[in-house]
Amino acid sequence: xxxxxxxxxxxxxxxxxxxxxxxxxxxxxxxxxxxxxxxxxxxxxxxxxxxxxxxxxxxxxxxxxxxxxxxxxxxxxxxxxxxxxxxxxxxxxxxxxxxxxxxxxxxxxxxxxxxxxxxxxxxxxxxxxxxxxxxxxxxxxxxxxxxxxxxxxxxxxxxxxxxxxxxxxxxxxxxxxxxxxxxxxx
Numbered sequence: 025x026x027x028x029x030x031x032x033x034x035x036x037x038x039x040x041x042x043x044x045x046x047x048x049x050x051x052x053x054x055x056x057x058x059x060x061x062x063x064x065x066x067x068x069x070x071x072x073x074x075x076x077x078x079x080x081x082x083x084x085x086x087x088x089x090x091x092x093x094x095x096x097x098x099x100x101x102x103x104x105x106x107x108x109x110x111x112x113x114x115x116x117x118x119x120x121x122x123x124x125x126x127x128x129x130x131x132x133x134x135x136x137x138x139x140x141x142x143x144x145x146x147x148x149x150x151x152x153x154x155x156x157x158x159x160x161x162x163x164x165x166x167x168x169x170x171x172x173x174x175x176x177x178x179x180x181x182x183x184x185x186x187x188x189x190x191x192x193x194x195x196x197x198x199x200x201x202x203x204x205x206x207x208x209x210x
């Protein structure tokens with residue numbers, strides 16, 4: 025009986041660890057043919073920082089400083105409704121540990137920005153962007169990895185010491201829906 029109790033207690037203690045392993049939507053769908061998955065590793069950001077920018081352009085220098093501060097960048101893009109629903113559930117559960125910075129609803133598309141507070145009001149440790157319903161505003165499919173796809177859902181996660189002022193500029197340059205609203209929020 026004592027051994028069964030010890031095994032039971034150990035199983036309860038390990039339960040959160042298994043939940044965390046199963047809980048990462050990026051790992052879950054990284055090899056799925058119905059998603060486009062991007063995971064930029066910290067080494068890539070280190071290499072970009074080493075290349076550096078020798079310019080007098082303050083905007084370019086600010087961009088390089090922002091790149092140096094990113095430790096992780098992951099994104100999933102999909103047109104699969106089942107996966108989109110799963111991503112939405114994951115974002116909802118994940119958002120409980122983050123602060124919703126902004127929500128933009130426009131023409132059937134929803135864009136949500138979540139953050140984990142950083143060292144001050146202008147910096148965050150994590151930025152999570154969730155875009156759902158893009159297919160409602162995109163009239164044509166796009167080519168991704170040689171395949172024509174309609175995009176329904178995008179989820180993007182960045183971690184590091186992220187300057188929100190620079191992120192708003194980057195999201196506008198990348199034409200991420202809601203980027204112009206992020207600048208207004210700051």
